[in-house]
Amino acid sequence: MSLSLQIIETIEQLKEMAELEADIWGTTPIPLHQTLTVAKNGGIVIGAYVDGKLVGFVYSFPGMQNGEVYLCSHMMGIAASFRDQGIGYRLKMRQAEEARRLGYRSIRWTYDPLQSRNGYLNLVKLGAVGIEYVENCYGEMDDALNGQLPSDRFIVEWRLDERPNRTWNPAKGLVVLEAEATTDGLWRPVLKDIDETATPFLLIAIPLDFSQLKERSLSLALEWRLATRSLFARLLAEGWVAIHAMRREGEPVMHYIWGRRNKWLGEKGESDEA
Known part of the structure; x- marks a missing residue:
């Protein structure tokens, strides 16, 4: 696959992005006048192209x-047939490169913390940190990916001029939320x-494939939403942040790793392994 990443800024490019957005989410895309204004006023819009066809994009603004x-990174989308091929990671790295060039020091965005693919990309591969939790962030959403459940979101922060050491000792972590087979x-x-005061790290399980679980049992998906909502909000209020994630081969869950905010997000962002 020959992939090229390009800055999107023309009306023709933005129209193509709108078509891809509508195809991915099945809803009306962001108006062209809005995306064009962002592209011309400090925003960063990047497209991923394969053989001249747009297959992914990331859209962000001040x-x-x-x-x-x-930099507020509002939306990233990848065409279904091109997912799990590293395109999202490459888009985010190019976004970081452009952000630094324009003088930004950090990027923030939201994502559904029950989507393990996004969580692994954001916290493990990129090194962002989950710093806030917003209940029903976007209200009722009726698109293919978000419909039928409250649109709860993590807010993550990616500090571009820092690369904290994310090593942690599994032996010092305690499982707070686990998955039980039905x-x-x-x-x-x-x-x-x-x-929770007796450990420097907490482990919290989420389903590895939440979308599939939601298709099979909406009530169980809601149970996961409400259980993690209550726990994540409480931990953040008590000074914890989501710092990493862990997947083990053959397990049906991914575990978020949480650490103390004052150790992992100090004044200069230094980390401190306990």
């Missing part, structure tokens, strides 16, 4: 919170009663 300017071959969340 954001600011508490006086800090950052009689019909699915998995339900089980909260463990542990002393």
